[in-house]
Amino acid sequence: MIRADNLWKKFGRHEALRGLSFSAPEGSAFALIGANGAGKTTTIKILMNMLEPTRGRAEILGVDSRRLSPRELEWIGYVSENQDMPTALTVGQYLDYLRPFYSRWDRDLEASVRRQLRLPSERRIGDLSHGMRMKMALACALPFRPTLLILDEPFSGLDPLVRDEFMEGLLQQAGEMTVLISSHELGEIDGVATHVAFIDEGQLLFEEAMSDLTGRFREVQVTFDRPAATPAQAPRDWLHVRAMGNVLAFVETRFTEEDLGERVRSAVGAVRRIDTQPMPLRSIFTALARSARDAAEMREA
Amino acid sequence: MWRMALAVALVDFALAAILIKLAHFGSSPALRSLLDPIRFVGIFGTAVLIVAAVQQDAIPGMRQDWLARPIKRTDLLLSKMLFVAIMARGPIFLGDLVEGLAFGFSIESSLAAATSRNLWMFLAFDLPLLAFGTLTRNLTEAVVGGLAIMLSASSVIAMLNELYRGARWQETLRTGMAWVTQSITILVVLLATMIVLAFQYYRRKTMPARWTTGAASLLFVASLSMPWRPVFAVQQRFSQNPAVARSVTLAFEPGMGRFRDPSGLRRSDRNESEMIVPLPLRFSGLPDNVVLKADHSTVRFISVDGRAEDFTTVNDLEIRKDGSADGLVRDYHSIRFVAEDYNRIKDQRVRIEIDYSFTLLTLASSHGIPAVHGEQRTGDLGWCKTRFNSARTAVQLLCLAPGKMRNCATAFLEHAASGRRNPELSNCSPDYSPYWGQLQMDAVTRFGFGLPFRDPAGLARYPIDGSKIGESQIVVRLYKPQDHFTRRIMIPEIRLSDWVAGN
Numbered sequence: 001m002i003r004a005d006n007l008w009k010k011f012g013r014h015e016a017l018r019g020l021s022f023s024a025p026e027g028s029a030f031a032l033i034g035a036n037g038a039g040k041t042t043t044i045k046i047l048m049n050m051l052e053p054t055r056g057r058a059e060i061l062g063v064d065s066r067r068l069s070p071r072e073l074e075w076i077g078y079v080s081e082n083q084d085m086p087t088a089l090t091v092g093q094y095l096d097y098l099r100p101f102y103s104r105w106d107r108d109l110e111a112s113v114r115r116q117l118r119l120p121s122e123r124r125i126g127d128l129s130h131g132m133r134m135k136m137a138l139a140c141a142l143p144f145r146p147t148l149l150i151l152d153e154p155f156s157g158l159d160p161l162v163r164d165e166f167m168e169g170l171l172q173q174a175g176e177m178t179v180l181i182s183s184h185e186l187g188e189i190d191g192v193a194t195h196v197a198f199i200d201e202g203q204l205l206f207e208e209a210m211s212d213l214t215g216r217f218r219e220v221q222v223t224f225d226r227p228a229a230t231p232a233q234a235p236r237d238w239l240h241v242r243a244m245g246n247v248l249a250f251v252e253t254r255f256t257e258e259d260l261g262e263r264v265r266s267a268v269g270a271v272r273r274i275d276t277q278p279m280p281l282r283s284i285f286t287a288l289a290r291s292a293r294d295a296a297e298m299r300e301a
Numbered sequence: 302m303w304r305m306a307l308a309v310a311l312v313d314f315a316l317a318a319i320l321i322k323l324a325h326f327g328s329s330p331a332l333r334s335l336l337d338p339i340r341f342v343g344i345f346g347t348a349v350l351i352v353a354a355v356q357q358d359a360i361p362g363m364r365q366d367w368l369a370r371p372i373k374r375t376d377l378l379l380s381k382m383l384f385v386a387i388m389a390r391g392p393i394f395l396g397d398l399v400e401g402l403a404f405g406f407s408i409e410s411s412l413a414a415a416t417s418r419n420l421w422m423f424l425a426f427d428l429p430l431l432a433f434g435t436l437t438r439n440l441t442e443a444v445v446g447g448l449a450i451m452l453s454a455s456s457v458i459a460m461l462n463e464l465y466r467g468a469r470w471q472e473t474l475r476t477g478m479a480w481v482t483q484s485i486t487i488l489v490v491l492l493a494t495m496i497v498l499a500f501q502y503y504r505r506k507t508m509p510a511r512w513t514t515g516a517a518s519l520l521f522v523a524s525l526s527m528p529w530r531p532v533f534a535v536q537q538r539f540s541q542n543p544a545v546a547r548s549v550t551l552a553f554e555p556g557m558g559r560f561r562d563p564s565g566l567r568r569s570d571r572n573e574s575e576m577i578v579p580l581p582l583r584f585s586g587l588p589d590n591v592v593l594k595a596d597h598s599t600v601r602f603i604s605v606d607g608r609a610e611d612f613t614t615v616n617d618l619e620i621r622k623d624g625s626a627d628g629l630v631r632d633y634h635s636i637r638f639v640a641e642d643y644n645r646i647k648d649q650r651v652r653i654e655i656d657y658s659f660t661l662l663t664l665a666s667s668h669g670i671p672a673v674h675g676e677q678r679t680g681d682l683g684w685c686k687t688r689f690n691s692a693r694t695a696v697q698l699l700c701l702a703p704g705k706m707r708n709c710a711t712a713f714l715e716h717a718a719s720g721r722r723n724p725e726l727s728n729c730s731p732d733y734s735p736y737w738g739q740l741q742m743d744a745v746t747r748f749g750f751g752l753p754f755r756d757p758a759g760l761a762r763y764p765i766d767g768s769k770i771g772e773s774q775i776v777v778r779l780y781k782p783q784d785h786f787t788r789r790i791m792i793p794e795i796r797l798s799d800w801v802a803g804n
Contacts, residue, residue, distance in 0.1 A: 050363035070371035078369035085366045086357065088302070101371050140366075 001026040001061065001148060001178045002047060008055035009042050009202075016042040018202040019056070024180055024195060031193035031210075032182040033285060039202040040182035041080075044152045047180075048078060061148060074102055077141030077177075080152035081134065087126030091119050091136060095143075102144035110143035117169050131162035138169055151181040155188045167192070186282045198285065200292045217284045218255040222248040222264055223273040235267055239291045246272075251279070251287040305353060309346035310392035316343050317396030320743065321403045325686040325699045340742070347389050348430055352443045354384050355434030361507040362438055378502045385427050394419040397744035404684055404745060406703045413737075414704030414744040421740045425487050432494040435501040436511050450518055457522050471525045473532045475615050476596040477660065477782070480734030481532045486524045487740075493517030529597050529613075533658045537785045539735045546661040546784040548586035549593070553792045557581035560633045560802040576643035578800050579633035580653075582790070584620055587630060590664035592709060592729060592780045593620040597658040600636055602651045610646070612638065618657075619727060621711060638797075646797060653792040662709055662731065662780035669774040672696045672714060672752075681707055681779055683746070693767070694757055698775050699749035705739050706746040708732065709780045714752050714765045716773045721764040726750055733782050750775070 002024040009017040017039045024030035032040045045051040047060050049068040058065040061072050099105045117135040155163050183189055197207040228243040241250040264274055316339045319332050358367045394415050401411025437443040461470045473482045493513055500510035560579035595618035603609045618634045670677045675687035683702025690697055709729035715722050728750055754763050754770050765773050
């Protein structure tokens, strides 16, 4: 459905993307995660042919993004936090304007989305608040039943109530569509995304199904009979290793119930007890981001 | 957008209303003073409207909603062009049409004049502006960009003017052959417009499109300096009657002596920055009832040591021969020099070669209009009226004609009963373009003469004076170009200072 292959994008001397590759399977809710400036929006703009990659290629609905035509765009819904809609038109006028461009526009669905998102027809787009504009963008992206919905930081700046309304509007209509959603807020995609890709400084750190990701990450606490020490050569799968009294704590990134004990003992010797705890998404990303930053600092050093 | 379009349309209609109200001699100073400001506001408003229409779906940037919509780029471009044609050009077209009809011209000629002018304006003004609009995101960018282009072009033009002393580098523009240069500049502009529109609407490549605009601006300025020879060669191919001037010859006629003003006064057109040297010439073989116009001449001075120096002049020699003259016409070619150049060579004995590019115009029609309160409609002069000027020292004739007019004419006051005539005046700035219509400010051409019959200072006496003016008529003769040809004269030895006008 979506495939990025060794994407590079330079703005002057700044490299916004550095060989980014990922693929979002059909029917997935694919989350593109990363801090501000990581390259999420640039990636999406390239996918939508709003930007051209400096190198590499992206495919969307099986078509090179640079060749994206109205035929494909008729199947793609796009919602972005920085989307300039005609401010002089009212909500109703703009929907009237858009309708003829989509052969599958469903007026009942449009009415339903408008009702659900509580969009005032007579209000000028320029007079809408940021949250209302995001809902407006969503209301313009759903009624033609897109097979691919691309959401670029859709929750940025939304208050919780509007965010919930937005999500309800989205989830109720999502159906079989593939959703690509970019965000720097992990809480926003928790429970929504089926797949996730983490971008840092224009590079992909990992790309994985959400169930696999949450399954292989554990917060591990190893208790010793003696004071704990950070091992000189900790396994590469351990992140954020720290010693506190008799306890050695770390994040295990290749967790399996069966071989954890053996792997710990081979790394640190005899232990009294090993406790593991599933990690919330936020903690997983915090650990990954910190690890990526440390690795970058070491490379620079 | 609709409000802006309506406001601009109202300005366009106001301009048409003022032009209709002023007609021939509309005497309201308030209206007359409004004309230029309203014309400027109309042009500026149209430009802003076009740019704003394009910027509704701006090309540069990546936040525009339309980029994510299934909108065909060709459809978008055509919709912009259609908007410009209907909403920006439409009211001006309508104003032009109404103006023609209000002046009593036929629906066909009014429609043809309005269509011709607005088609040219659409191609040479609206479309380039539309292309320019695609390079910018908002009006501020457009204004800054427009000013930058205009300032750069003006600086280059000023530099060239300085380099070539005056506007000689764009010599073709001041002649009837200007249409060749204008056609090339319009082609340059249209080509650049097409490239920019293709870059922007099909590739969204704003930087290359901006570079194209810059390069086209330079090419535009360069194309203004079209050299004379190729332009004239093109014009010769459009000669209506290439045989008519075959027998025309000219020669230096020193026997005429140096020029003396018939009034006996010193010439008043001499100033510190330029010097005029009238050279006596003899023309033979001219058919009857013609105007011979030197569109361009290159005067070459060759010193005794063989060094050559060229001076170019345009439109400074016009010979008229009516049916009453014999085969020969003698006249002076007043060559203007920059004073500095003249002073350098004035006392040298030099050989002079002058290469002339002539146009021979033959009489197309002749019309007589009562000198006082005359009014007449003719096919080629349009709707003409006469009146006295405010000091009652001259009769004014003004003709309004739809579209392009044959603008080489002579006029004189004639007292039919006595056969007396006042001196013939010429208003000959012809346009030799072979095609329909031209780029002009108004769909109705205004053309006229001021024919003096009384000198308030009492120095000049006219055969037809105030006592006979009531029974006199203005005779207007219109000429049409027949042949474009070249001639050369050589003066083996001459000293310029010997030929400066005497008193």
